[in-house]
Amino acid sequence: xxxxxxxxxxxxxxxxxxxxxxxxxxxxxxxxxxxxxxxxxxxxxxxxxxxxxxxxxxxxxxxxxxxxxxxxxxxxxxxxxxxxxxxxxxxxxxxxxxxxxxxxxxxxxxxxxxxxxxxxxxxxxxxxxxxxxxxxxxxxxxxxxxxxxxxxxxxxxxxxxxxxxx
Amino acid sequence: xxxxxxxxxxxxxxxxxxxxxxxxxxxxxxxxxxxxxxxxxxxxxxxxxxxxxxxxxxxxxxxxxxxxxxxxxxxxxxxxxxxxxxxxxxxxxxxxxxxxxxxxxxxxxxxxxxxxxxxxxxxxxxxxxxxxxxxxxxxxxxxxxxxxxxxxxxxxxxxxxxxxxxxxxxxxxxxxxxxxxxxxxxxxxxxxxxxxxxxxxxxxxxxxxxxxxxxxxxxxxxxxxxxxxxxxxxxxxxxxxxxxxxxx
Numbered sequence: 001x002x003x004x005x006x007x008x009x010x011x012x013x014x015x016x017x018x019x020x021x022x023x024x025x026x027x028x029x030x031x032x033x034x035x036x037x038x039x040x041x042x043x044x045x046x047x048x049x050x051x052x053x054x055x056x057x058x059x060x061x062x063x064x065x066x067x068x069x070x071x072x073x074x075x076x077x078x079x080x081x082x083x084x085x086x087x088x089x090x091x092x093x094x095x096x097x098x099x100x101x102x103x104x105x106x107x108x109x110x111x112x113x114x115x116x117x118x119x120x121x122x123x124x125x126x127x128x129x130x131x132x133x134x135x136x137x138x139x140x141x142x143x144x145x146x147x148x149x150x151x152x153x154x155x156x157x158x159x160x161x162x163x164x165x166x
Numbered sequence: 167x168x169x170x171x172x173x174x175x176x177x178x179x180x181x182x183x184x185x186x187x188x189x190x191x192x193x194x195x196x197x198x199x200x201x202x203x204x205x206x207x208x209x210x211x212x213x214x215x216x217x218x219x220x221x222x223x224x225x226x227x228x229x230x231x232x233x234x235x236x237x238x239x240x241x242x243x244x245x246x247x248x249x250x251x252x253x254x255x256x257x258x259x260x261x262x263x264x265x266x267x268x269x270x271x272x273x274x275x276x277x278x279x280x281x282x283x284x285x286x287x288x289x290x291x292x293x294x295x296x297x298x299x300x301x302x303x304x305x306x307x308x309x310x311x312x313x314x315x316x317x318x319x320x321x322x323x324x325x326x327x328x329x330x331x332x333x334x335x336x337x338x339x340x341x342x343x344x345x346x347x348x349x350x351x352x353x354x355x356x357x358x359x360x361x362x363x364x365x366x367x368x369x370x371x372x373x374x375x376x377x378x379x380x381x382x383x384x385x386x387x388x389x390x391x392x393x394x395x396x397x398x399x400x401x402x403x404x405x406x407x408x409x410x411x412x413x414x
């Protein structure tokens with residue numbers, strides 16, 4: 001029996017959900033609700049278009065709705081924890097645990113874009129589809145997200161050296 | 167070479183730059199060490215993020231996420247169904263007796279069982295209070311609370327493993343609720359209540375409560391109801407096994 005195409009994407013959806021929700025239980029709810037919606041709406045998916053981007057778009061919408069229910073406003077999408085030095089160690093190398101912690105301190109919007117681009121390695125156009133934003137916004141948000149991630153890793157120390165060339 | 171933009175650098179590390187453009191960008195970076203260093207750091211973050219998160223892809227996916235569309239039920243529909251079952255139960259009880267009575271008392275055994283099934287079977291995070299791996303403790307605890315010797319039937323041969331159980335409150339006091347699940351995530355629940363009055367025995371009876379099929383019977387002072395959203399024949403086969411195991 002071949003696996004349904006939706007099922008083959010579940011590990012990726014779960015990974016995305018966990019990083020978005022920053023909490024395993026909330027992530028489980030997010031996955032469950034996303035899958036329910038995906039199964040119910042599967043007939044609306046256009047064969048030939050990218051199923052992964054379609055599923056991630058559903059997850060994004062479900063997540064936004066869940067947060068709307070909890071917070072009544074969407075400021076949380078752009079909330080970011082204050083920059084503090086997240087590195088425990090003084091080693092020069094990039095510590096993966098530090099990186100995970102730094103990512104979790106970013107705003108939801110910045111986390112989303114980094115996960116889709118860096119981890120999922122989606123094309124910028126697909127990212128735009130999944131998040132419902134134009135490619136131009138993908139680019140500016142990505143640039144900002146990378147800058148913020150680096151700042152969180154460095155505890156703000158090197159923030160000044162990250163200038164943007166135009 | 168001043169036409170190299172920030173976007174080019176992102177495209178470069180994300181592998182989304184045209185080949186011809188790529189050569190231009192690489193030449194530019196050779197002449198601009200600060201931008202080259204910044205690009206290297208961004209590429210390092212990229213690789214780091216993948217290293218952090220790629221490991222998660224190998225974790226097994228829980229069965230509950232793998233349910234095929236036909237089997238999967240919306241929790242909201244189930245909750246609505248539970249509410250509907252409850253209301254019709256109250257109404258029928260009320261109309262038959264023609265007087266206002268405590269709603270719970272109006273609910274028949276199969277309806278109580280179907281409501282409990284509709285409430286707990288779709289539960290993802292907390293389907294049971296005590297898990298099946300602590301079966302001995304679970305059975306001892308529920309037996310003590312119900313004041314009767316309980317057993318959890320073993321349905322593994324039929325493909326159903328014990329998920330666990332919980333204590334519920336029924337119209338006549340505590341109720342034991344056992345849950346079983348097959349490899350596709352289909353769940354059955356066994357509702358065991360105690361009753362007052364003379365001990366008696368009844369044959370199997372069947373009740374269709376919305377989408378939940380229920381076989382129920384009374385044995386001595388205990389009422390049993392096996393519920394599931396599966397076919398009547400299939401459920402009857404399992405109910406027979408349960409009955410035989412509880413009455414060896």
